[in-house]
Amino acid sequence: MSNSKSLIRKGFFNKKSITLMIASVVILTLLIVLTATGVVHKSLPCPDCTTNGEVSICSTCKDAHTITTKESFTCPDCDEGIVDGAVCETCDGKGNCYTIACPDCCETCGGSHEVNGSFWALLPPIIAIGLALITKEVFSSLIIGILSGAILINDFSPVKTIDSVVNTGLINAVSGTAGIFIFLIELGILVALVNKAGGSRAFGEWAKTHVKTKVGAALCTFVLGILIFIDDYFNCLTVGSVMRPVTDKHKISRSKLAFLIDATAAPICMIAPISSWAAAVSQYAADGQGFSLFIMAIPFNFYSLLTIVFVLALTLMKFDFGPMRKHEINAENGDLFSGARVASNDDEGSSCGRVWDLVLPIVFLLIFSIFALVYVGGPFDGASLIEAFANTDATVALPWGGLVALILTIVYLIARKTINFKQAMEALPKGFIAMVPAIFILTFATALKNMTGELGAAYYIGDLMNGSAATLNKFLPAIIFLVACLLAFATGTSWGTFGILIPIVTAMFAPTDPLGIIGISACLAGAVCGDHCSPISDTTIMSSAGAECEHLNHVSTQIPYAVFVASISFVSFIIAGFVQMWYVALPIAIAILLGAMFLTKYIVTRKDK
Numbered sequence: 264m265s266n267s268k269s270l271i272r273k274g275f276f277n278k279k280s281i282t283l284m285i286a287s288v289v290i291l292t293l294l295i296v297l298t299a300t301g302v303v304h305k306s307l308p309c310p311d312c313t314t315n316g317e318v319s320i321c322s323t324c325k326d327a328h329t330i331t332t333k334e335s336f337t338c339p340d341c342d343e344g345i346v347d348g349a350v351c352e353t354c355d356g357k358g359n360c361y362t363i364a365c366p367d368c369c370e371t372c373g374g375s376h377e378v379n380g381s382f383w384a385l386l387p388p389i390i391a392i393g394l395a396l397i398t399k400e401v402f403s404s405l406i407i408g409i410l411s412g413a414i415l416i417n418d419f420s421p422v423k424t425i426d427s428v429v430n431t432g433l434i435n436a437v438s439g440t441a442g443i444f445i446f447l448i449e450l451g452i453l454v455a456l457v458n459k460a461g462g463s464r465a466f467g468e469w470a471k472t473h474v475k476t477k478v479g480a481a482l483c484t485f486v487l488g489i490l491i492f493i494d495d496y497f498n499c500l501t502v503g504s505v506m507r508p509v510t511d512k513h514k515i516s517r518s519k520l521a522f523l524i525d526a527t528a529a530p531i532c533m534i535a536p537i538s539s540w541a542a543a544v545s546q547y548a549a550d551g552q553g554f555s556l557f558i559m560a561i562p563f564n565f566y567s568l569l570t571i572v573f574v575l576a577l578t579l580m581k582f583d584f585g586p587m588r589k590h591e592i593n594a595e596n597g598d599l600f601s602g603a604r605v606a607s608n609d610d611e612g613s614s615c616g617r618v619w620d621l622v623l624p625i626v627f628l629l630i631f632s633i634f635a636l637v638y639v640g641g642p643f644d645g646a647s648l649i650e651a652f653a654n655t656d657a658t659v660a661l662p663w664g665g666l667v668a669l670i671l672t673i674v675y676l677i678a679r680k681t682i683n684f685k686q687a688m689e690a691l692p693k694g695f696i697a698m699v700p701a702i703f704i705l706t707f708a709t710a711l712k713n714m715t716g717e718l719g720a721a722y723y724i725g726d727l728m729n730g731s732a733a734t735l736n737k738f739l740p741a742i743i744f745l746v747a748c749l750l751a752f753a754t755g756t757s758w759g760t761f762g763i764l765i766p767i768v769t770a771m772f773a774p775t776d777p778l779g780i781i782g783i784s785a786c787l788a789g790a791v792c793g794d795h796c797s798p799i800s801d802t803t804i805m806s807s808a809g810a811e812c813e814h815l816n817h818v819s820t821q822i823p824y825a826v827f828v829a830s831i832s833f834v835s836f837i838i839a840g841f842v843q844m845w846y847v848a849l850p851i852a853i854a855i856l857l858g859a860m861f862l863t864k865y866i867v868t869r870k871d872k
Contacts, residue, residue, distance in 0.1 A: 282397060282398050283394070283398060283400070283403055283407075286394055286397070286398075286407075287407065290390055290407065290411060294411060294414050294415060294419075295419070297383055297386075297415065298414070298415065298418045298419055302381060302383060303381060303383045303384075303415050303718070304379045304381070305379065305380065305381040306377040306378070306379060307377065307378055307379070307380045307381075307719070307722050307723065307726045308376065308377065308378075308726070309369060309371055309372035309375070309376050309377055309378050310371070310378070310722060310725045310726070310767075311369050311370075311371040311372070312369040312371070312372060312374075312376055321365060321368055321369075321374075323365055323368075324365035324368060326368075326374060327365070328364065328365050328368050328374045329362040329363065329364060329365055330362065330363060330365050331361050331362055332361055332362070332363055335359040335360065335361055336359065336360070336363075337358065337359065338351060338354040338358055338359060338360040378719060378722045379718070379719045379722070380718070380719030380720065380721070380722030380723035380725075380726065381718075381719070381723055382723060383415065383718070384715055384718035384719050384720035384723050385715065385720055385723075385753045385754075386411065386412075386415065387408045387409070387411045387412035387415070387711060387714050387715060387718070388408060388711055388712075388715055388753040388754055388755065388799065389753060390404075390407060390408045390411050391404045391405050391407065391408025391409075391411075391711055391798075391799060392404075392408075392752070392753070392797065392798055392799065394407060394408070395798045395799075395815065395818075396798065396815070396818070396819070401704060401798065401814055401815065402703070402704070402707065405704070405707035405708060405710075405711060405799065406707065408711050408714075409428055409432050409707065409710050409711050409714055410424070410428065411714075412427075412432075412711065412714025412715065412717070412718060413425075413427040413428045413431075413432065413714060415718060416431075416714065416717050416718060427714070427717070428710075431713050431714065431717055432710035432711075432713050432714060433706065433710050435710075435713050436706050436707075436709035436710040436712075436713060437706060439709065439713075440658070440705065440706075440709050441658075442656075442657075442658030442659055442661065442662050443496065443658055443661070443705070443801075444702055444705075445662040445665070446496060446497075446658075446661040446662045446665050447496065447500070447698045447702060447705075447805075448694065448695050448698055448702075449662065449665035449666060449668075449669050449694075450496070450497065450500045450501070450665065450694075450698070451500070451693075451694035451695060451696075451697045451698035452669060452690055452691055452693075452694030452695065453624055453628065453665070453668065453669055453672060453694070454500065454501075454504040454694060454697070455690040455691075455693045455694040455697065456624070456669075456672055456673065456676060456682070456687060456690045456694070457504070457620060457621050457624055457672075458504070459682050459686055459687075459689075459690055460616050460620045460676045460679070460681040460682050461614060461615060461616020461617075461620060461681060462616050462617070462618070462619075462620030462621030462622075462624070463504060463505065463508060463616075463621055464508075464614075464616055465616040465617050465618050465620060465621065466505060466508070466509075466618050466621045467508035467509060467512070469618050470483070470508070470509040470512075471512065474509055474513070476513065477513040477514065477515060478578055478579065478581065479513075480506075480509050480510050480512070480513040480515055481510070481515060481519075481523060481578040482575075482578055483506065483509060484502060484506045484509075484510060484520065484523045484524070484527075485523060485527060485574055485575065485578065487501075487502050487505065487506065488502050488523065488524060488526075488527025488528060488531065489527055489531055489571070491625075491629070492531045492532060492535040495528040495529050495532045495540070495802050495805070496661070496801075496802075496805050497628065497629075497632065497661070498524070498527065498528040498531070498532070499524050499525070499528050499802065499805035499806045499808070499809040500805060500808065500809045501625060501628075501809075502523075502524050502527075502528075502809060503520070503521075503524055503806070503808070503809020503810045503811070504809065505621065505625075506520065506524075507520065507810065507811065511599060514594045514595050514597075514599070515591075515594060515599075516587075516590040516591050516593065516594035516599055516600075516601065517599050517600055517810050517811060517812035517813075517816070518586075518587060518590040518601065518810075518812055518816050518817055518820040518821075519583070519587060519590065519591060519594070519820075520810040520812065521806045521807055521809070521810035521812040521816075521817040521820075521821070522587065522806075522817070522820060522821050522824065523574065524806045524809050524810055525795060525802060525803060525806035525817070525821060526570050526571075526573070526574045526795075526821075526824070527571065527574065528802055528805075528806065529567075529757065529791050529794060529795065529802050530566070530567035530568075530570045530571055530791060531567075531571065533564060533567045533787055533788075533791050534561050534564055534567050534568065536557065536558060536561075540758075541557050544556075544557045544761060544765070544787065556780070556783055559780050559783075560780055560783045560784040560787060561784075562784075562845035562846075562849060563740075563780065563781050563784030563785075563788075563839055563845050563848070563849075564784045564787055564788045565784070565788055565831075565832040565835040565836060565839075565848075565849070565852050566744075566788035566789070566791055566792045566828060566829060566832040567787075567788060567791055568849065568852075568853075569828050569831055569832055569835070569852060569853065569856050570791075570795075570825075570828050572853055572856060572857075573824070573827070573828050573856060573860070576856075576857060576860055577824075577860070580860065580861075580864055582863075582864045582867060582868070584823065584863055584867050585820065585823035585824070586819050586820045586823065587820040587821075587823070587824065588867070589601070590816070590820055600812070600813065600816075601813075601816060615679075615680070615681050616681055620676065620679065620681060623672070623675060624668065624672040624675075627667070627668035627671050627672060628664065628665065628668040630668075631663075631664035631665075631667040631668050632660065632661055632664035632665070632668070633664070634664065635659075635660040635661065635663040635664035635667075636655045636657065636660040636661075636664070637651045637655065638651075638660070638663070639655045639656050639659050639660040639663065640655035673687045698808070700808065704799075704804050704814070705801050705804055707799075708755050708799040708800070708801060708804065709801075711754075711755070711799060712754050712755060712756055712799075715753070715754050720750070720753075720754065724746060724750055724764070724767075725767050727746070736778075736840075737778075737840040737841055738837060738840055739771070739778060739782055739840065740778065740781045740782050740784070740785040740836040740837075740839055740840045741785070741833055741834075741836040741837045741840060743764065743768060743782050743785040743786050743789065743836075744785035744786075744788055744789040744792075744832065744833060744836050745789065745833065746764070746789065747760050747761070747764055747785065747786050747787075747788070747789025747790050747792075747793060748789040748792045748793040748796075748829060749793060750764070750789075750790075750793060751789065751790045751791075751792065751793025751794045751797065751800075752793035752794075752796050752797045753793075753797075754797075754799075755794070755797040755798075755799035755800040755801070755803075756794065756800070756801070757790035757791055757793070757794035757800070757802070758790075760786075760789070760790035760793065760794075761786050761787055761790045764786045764790075765783065765786055768782045768783055768786050769783070777843045778840065778843065781836070781839050781840065781843065785836050788832060788836075792825060792828075792829045792832070795821065795825040796818075796821070796822050796825045796826070798814070798815065798818045803817065803818060803821075827859070827863075828856070831852060831855050831856045831859060832852070834852075834855065835848060835849075835851070835852035835855070838851055838852070
């Protein structure tokens with residue numbers, strides 16, 4: 264009895280732990296039912312070997328999956344003509360054969376014409392997101408989501424489940440995002456160096472004399488977010504570290520700062536031709552048309568464009584709504600964190616620091632990141648500048664540019680005598696430690712995405728799009744936007760979302776159909792929107808890290824704003840489906856957004872009275 268009372272006093276059976284235990288029992292029961300009924304592994308037509316819903320037969324081998332060659336070679340299906348004591352059927356026991364695997368057969372399904380995919384593939388991220396929002400605890404929610412996915416994949420086989428968690432989930436997550444992890448560490452070290460040298464402190468002093476109002480601080484954050492368009496990770500962490508002292512001084516809540524960062528990071532990257540996002544989009548389109556397709560889609564990317572207008576209008580109109588309003592009121596009363604304080608990694612640094620000690624490292628990072636993005640694309644192998652940027656790999660280029668910028672920054676700051684060599688080396692582990700929570704969440708979030716992929720979420724969404732949406736014609740852009748929103752929200756990845764949907768969308772429209780461009784825009788816009796709302800999104804995680812804001816505080820305050828803009832964007836895509844001219848549809852969308860914002864402000868201020 265005394266032990267149980269002790270556990271209660273120590274908080275073992277607190278509200279969060281009880282909620283997680285009850286939720287775990289409910290989830291486990293649901294997983295048992297689903298695996299027992301067999302609905303998880305539902306077969307669908309393979310998307311890579313079907314034409315208009317009909318299975319297409321391979322013209323090379325007529326679906327025999329082997330072809331005949333003129334020269335004989337050792338039979339791949341037997342060992343000296345014997346297989347388990349029986350004569351090999353492939354070569355009739357002669358040990359030699361003239362058949363090889365057909366190179367034109369579908370690699371996706373192995374020639375079976377079927378793949379596994381059902382709605383239940385989205386269950387693990389739904390579980391993780393739901394638990395995170397209910398319990399306000401991210402790590403345990405992600406772990407339960409990963410385990411749920413592994414259980415569904417392996418039908419409750421204990422050994423195979425653990426194997427999936429370790430190999431398919433965690434190891435693949437780390438290896439697949441190693442480049443991004445390196446870049447995050449480089450950024451963390453860069454921030455630690457600039458802080459130690461007094462660059463951030465100097466900028467804060469400069470801002471005190473030049474940024475004198477709360478609106479000015481928010482606009483300064485907005486402008487800096489717009490200017491750093493090369494990459495969203497770079498944007499989130501740089502803007503956060505630079506603007507925290509300024510927004511803190513003017514009593515802008517950390518939740519609002521995280522929103523300002525997030526609302527300019529992904530949207531500006533999605534409409535900037537020279538960005539890692541443009542490069543990512545380009546690689547998913549066929550026939551080398553990715554870059555031109557991205558350019559043509561920009562004017563119809565309503566969510567990204569309207570989010571930028573929304574942030575600017577919200578700042579100038581001086582009002583907030585939803586949970587953000589409470590956080591801003593708390594900030595005015597001195598509580599910037601709304602009770603969920605996050606430890607700061609900032610260092611007051613040297614009193615000899617200058618604004619240039621902050622500006623030059625950012626310039627170094629920007630210049631060498633752009634150079635690296637182009638270089639990795641292969642311009643020295645004959646590719647044009649546009650082709651090089653379209654073919655680049657941001658996970659390689661950004662660490663490349665970050666390393667060069669980091670070395671130059673160390674040399675510059677030591678030469679300036681704002682820090683010495685020992686202090687520079689001390690900043691290395693400090694910068695790494697500052698990024699550990701973000702890397703930890705990012706690893707689990709990526710592992711969860713891997714589980715969703717193994718369950719065939721991409722095939723389910725593709726079948727859904729081809730099966731139902733294709734009959735609605737003018738409403739297709741709005742439907743594509745909605746599907747992209749839901750997929751990005753559930754999986755936490757905008758890149759993965761348009762990677763899944765772009766090939767489907769391009770296959771649904773004729774090359775000359777204007778709806779095709781609008782459909783691509785809807786896909787990209789929906790991917791950004793769902794990514795904004797998702798607690799397991801890497802950009803959302805990075806925005807929280809950049810603002811040093813409690814992650815779920817950022818999520819809960821941003822979702823109402825994202826949904827507000829998404830609703831206007833959905834209506835705008837319906838209009839665009841009929842009008843099909845961006846110079847008509849975009850002004851209408853902006854007018855609807857501003858009108859809705861004025862109405863919301865009127866309702867909010869009236870409630871205050």
